[in-house]
């Protein structure tokens with residue numbers, strides 16, 4: 182059994198959800214955690230976790246929402262987090278890829294949501310892009326842990342996150358031919374790794390160019406198994422166990 186710990190399942194990308202979930206099942210991906218990370222996808226995620234038993238959700242405002250999220254939205258989020266099958270807060274974090282103009286707003290939103298995570302004792306799913314130092318320094322101020330989503334940094338940075346108790350969401354990037362991520366994954370202990378597709382984005386090799394789907398998760402596991410010289414079964418069992426522990430899924 183596999184758990185896709187991070188994906189997006191918007192109706193816009195996947196009009197036939199039942200088909201997606203059936204295909205997942207055929208690929209032994211028995212549970213998925215969808216990320217509601219703006220107003221609309223939070224509402225959609227809450228709907229899906231009620232309808233489909235194998236679907237869980239993390240909810241939280243993505244840094245790209247920093248200029249639009251209101252206090253009322255955050256108060257609503259607190260209520261939404263209490264719903265059954267909401268297993269974490271995210272994806273939240275910092276993204277300077279398109280510039281740092283709203284850096285202060287991003288940090289403020291990030292801190293407010295980390296504070297909620299602390300209060301609610303929930304794991305966080307961190308989005309950090311071109312913002313490693315600020316991400317680490319902000320996380321240090323709070324008593325939270327969880328997953329660094331779509332990790333693709335260095336082993337040195339990974340060590341910093343591990344000191345804070347974080348694990349790493351490893352996705353399709355590890356299968357890319359030009360990626361150095363597998364060298365980093367080789368050094369990260371298996372106990373700190375969970376699998377994710379981030380679908381519809383980041384489709385793993387050899388399906389690049391297609392819309393991604395959780396059904397491709399075993400291809401990510403296979404690459405990790407090769408990299409670490411382990412069996413596919415070992416990687417599947419360990420990463421599933423890690424995901425269940427972090428997100429408290431039984």
Ligand code: NI
Nearest residue numbers: 187216272379
């Ligand atoms: Ni995502």
